[in-house]
Amino acid sequence: MLPQLLIMKDFVEELRWRGMVHDIMPGTQAALNKGLAAAYIGFDPTADSLHIGNMVQVMTLVHFQKCGHKPIALVGGATGRIGDPSGKSDERSLLDEKVLNYNLSCIKTQLENFLDFDGINAAEVVNNYDWFKEFNFLDFIRDAGKHITVNYMMAKDSVKARLASGLSFTEFSYQLIQGYDFYYLWKHKNAKLQLGGSDQWGNIVTGTELIRRKAQGEAFALTTPLITKADGSKFGKTEDENIWLDPEKTSPYKFYQYWINASDEDVEKYIRIFSLKEKEAIESLITEHKKSPGQRLLQRTLAEEITERVHSKNGLEKAVKASSILFGKTATKDLISLDERTLMQVFEGIPQTEVSKTALESTDTATFLSETTHNLIFKSKGEARKMIQGGGVSINKLKVTSPEDIVNHDLLQGKYLLAQKGKKNYFLIKVIEAGT
RNA sequence: GGGGAGAUACUCAAGCGGCCAACGAGGACAGACUGUAAAUCUGUUGGUGUAUUCCUUCGCAGGUUCGAAUCCUGCUCUCCCCA
Numbered sequence: 001m002l003p004q005l006l007i008m009k010d011f012v013e014e015l016r017w018r019g020m021v022h023d024i025m026p027g028t029q030a031a032l033n034k035g036l037a038a039a040y041i042g043f044d045p046t047a048d049s050l051h052i053g054n055m056v057q058v059m060t061l062v063h064f065q066k067c068g069h070k071p072i073a074l075v076g077g078a079t080g081r082i083g084d085p086s087g088k089s090d091e092r093s094l095l096d097e098k099v100l101n102y103n104l105s106c107i108k109t110q111l112e113n114f115l116d117f118d119g120i121n122a123a124e125v126v127n128n129y130d131w132f133k134e135f136n137f138l139d140f141i142r143d144a145g146k147h148i149t150v151n152y153m154m155a156k157d158s159v160k161a162r163l164a165s166g167l168s169f170t171e172f173s174y175q176l177i178q179g180y181d182f183y184y185l186w187k188h189k190n191a192k193l194q195l196g197g198s199d200q201w202g203n204i205v206t207g208t209e210l211i212r213r214k215a216q217g218e219a220f221a222l223t224t225p226l227i228t229k230a231d232g233s234k235f236g237k238t239e240d241e242n243i244w245l246d247p248e249k250t251s252p253y254k255f256y257q258y259w260i261n262a263s264d265e266d267v268e269k270y271i272r273i274f275s276l277k278e279k280e281a282i283e284s285l286i287t288e289h290k291k292s293p294g295q296r297l298l299q300r301t302l303a304e305e306i307t308e309r310v311h312s313k314n315g316l317e318k319a320v321k322a323s324s325i326l327f328g329k330t331a332t333k334d335l336i337s338l339d340e341r342t343l344m345q346v347f348e349g350i351p352q353t354e355v356s357k358t359a360l361e362s363t364d365t366a367t368f369l370s371e372t373t374h375n376l377i378f379k380s381k382g383e384a385r386k387m388i389q390g391g392g393v394s395i396n397k398l399k400v401t402s403p404e405d406i407v408n409h410d411l412l413q414g415k416y417l418l419a420q421k422g423k424k425n426y427f428l429i430k431v432i433e434a435g436t
Numbered sequence: 437g438g439g440g441a442g443a444u445a446c447u448c449a450a451g452c453g454g455c456c457a458a459c460g461a462g463g464a465c466a467g468a469c470u471g472u473a474a475a476u477c478u479g480u481u482g483g484u485g486u487a488u489u490c491c492u493u494c495g496c497a498g499g500u501u502c503g504a505a506u507c508c509u510g511c512u513c514u515c516c517c518c519a
Contacts, residue, residue: 230474263473294471327472383465386480392466404486422466 008035008068012222015063017279018272020056022198022225025208031192031220032069036121039064039193040072040185042128042178042200043111045080045103046095049246050110052258053236055306056224058114059274060195061123066276070121072191073111075104077129079178085171086158086199110245113310124189128181144180147213148206156202175206182207186219193220227273230265245310252311253349256319257424259303260296264289267298274306322346326426332397340413347418351376352428360417360431366403369393369419377419377427387421394420 012029015021031037041057043050050058061071080100095103108125115123153159153175159167182204185191194204204221211217227235236243243258244250262270268286275282289298308316325335325346338346353376355368363372366385370378378384385403387393393400396409396418411417417429 257472261472264471265474267473292471293473296471296473299471299473323472380483382483382485383481385485387466390466390479391468392480424472425465 008033009066011064011067011069014067015060015222015224018063019269020060020063020224020273022223023201023221024223025205025221027218028193028220028222031218036069037193038070038072038185038189038191039195040074040126040182040189040191041195042074042076042079042181043107044076044084045100045107047244048103048106049244049249050107051236051242051244051250052255053227053242055236055245056227056273057195057197058111060224062114062276064195065115065121065123068121070190071115071123072185072189073108073115073123073125074181074185075107075111075125075127077101077104077127078132079128079174079181080104081129082174082177083171084158084174084178084203085162085167086203106246126185126189128177128184131184132177140180144176144183144210144214147210148176148179152209153206156206158199158202175203176210178203179206179210182219183210183214186211186217187215192218193222195222195224198223198226227269230263247311247315251319251349252307252315253319253322255311256303256307256316256323259306260299260323261424262299262302264293264298267302271298271302275302276305318345318348322349330397335396335418336410336412338412343413343416347416347426347428350426350428352430354430354432357431357433360407363406364404365393365395365400365407368407373419373427373429377421392422 010029011032012021012024039061041061043054043057058073061073065071077100080095080103081097104127111125117123153172154163156175158175159172162171182191182194186207194200194207196204201221201223204223208219208221211219229235238258242250243255245255247255259270268289271277271282271285277285285298285301289295304316304320307319311319321342322345324330325338353373355372359372360368366381366388369384369388370381378387384393388400388403391399395407396412397420398409407417409417411431415431417431419427419429421427
């Protein structure tokens with residue numbers, strides 16, 4: 001293999017224009033500009049998939065690597081056993097080991113899709129359980145605990161916030177464990193910097209402090225701001241559901257739609273963070289977008305870029321196709337003319353249910369869209385009726401006018417009906433012959 | 437241990453014997469306008485229903501009354517003050 005010539009870029013500067021710097025320790029920028037360095041971010045294995053809330057952190061690592069540095073993703077096999085009190089008002093329940101290990105392996109696989117594991121600045125995934133499992137308690141409180149005072153730990157916001165309601169020793173120790181991670185990676189992997197969300201500042205700084213006191217070493221911290229949405233709702237969620245990276249949990253279609261639906265106010269912020277495009281390219285896209293926001297150029301560009309990275313080209317294509325059929329100027333006849341394969345691909349990501357043909361032919365629309373379809377579309381007949389009367393329901397792109405009529409639309413491909421609640425909620429109903 | 441206040445639909449919050457399926461606000465959903473955006477306006481927001489009908493709901497269990505979310509008794513939980 002030929003020695004690679006690494007093109008180094010100023011990482012801090014890169015994050016700055018992307019609006020991704022919340023807090024930064026003095027000297028960080030200069031330290032990184034001296035040459036190849038490593039930085040790490042910790043991921044909590046609380047679920048078996050990352051969601052787009054975590055993606056800010058993932059992108060921070062990606063940008064770090066693109067600047068010529070070595071990113072390390074730490075999955076918290078050890079810390080996940082404890083629970084980070086930051087930003088939590090209650091003591092957390094502990095995860096059981098089997099679940100934890102399963103989650104770890106899933107997250108690891110997902111991280112591998114983003115980072116480049118080849119070259120001299122190859123990314124690395126580490127698990128802090130590897131160095132904690134052999135570390136006994138007495139050694140730990142001597143080697144790590146001796147260097148940090150309780151006074152120092154108590155002064156952290158994450159701890160102070162919990163003093164009134166209570167905080168177990170376990171969670172109180174969390175920052176020390178995380179601090180030790182930093183020390184370990186600093187010592188063994190040349191990790192000079194720990195990155196994280198703004199709520200991690202306190203924990204990260206405990207690490208730099210430990211490195212300074214224990215080894216007279218120098219380490220740095222940089223945190224990213226919490227991503228907000230203009231309407232005040234939480235980023236990365238629709239209703240109460242997270243948008244996951246795992247296609248089994250959130251379909252590529254839904255994933256794509258999340259970005260497409262970003263408001264003008266938010267999308268500018270998002271594209272800076274989630275796109276790998278260069279500064280000039282992004283700025284010209286933004287200018288272009290402002291000329292004609294209705295085209296939603298930014299939303300489309302961003303949605304395509306992210307969906308492709310997460311769900312591959314194939315996943316993106318299906319999501320785009322589904323979107324254009326569901327939201328484009330598709331008329332009923334276009335829908336009918338789709339072949340079954342396309343139909344199935346398009347509807348892969350939308351909720352589906354089955355009903356028997358006899359039920360279809362003998363039920364009024366309101367009942368059909370509630371009880372008969374297993375309350376997937378409407379919870380009750382009354383709700384269905386009200387929505388139909390309010391003009392919010394379509395079947396096969398044709399507005400339903402009366403709740404009492406029997407559904408008599410042509411079936412797509414002889415077996416499907418496309419029900420639509422409002423503008424954005426689609427449901428596929430598969431009609432099966434009785435007895436099957 | 438003593439004293440006080442409270443528990444109402446997704447959330448906050450009225451109601452304090454019939455006019456209560458329960459004011460109002462937020463949220464959510466839908467319609468109009470748009471660009472699958474935002475803002476705005478309108479409607480819906482326990483179930484059934486063509487319905488001013490009926491059924492189930494106001495912490496839990498009983499009771500008083502022709503009639504209770506509203507009064508009484510017990511229980512459970514929460515908060516505050518004093519020790």
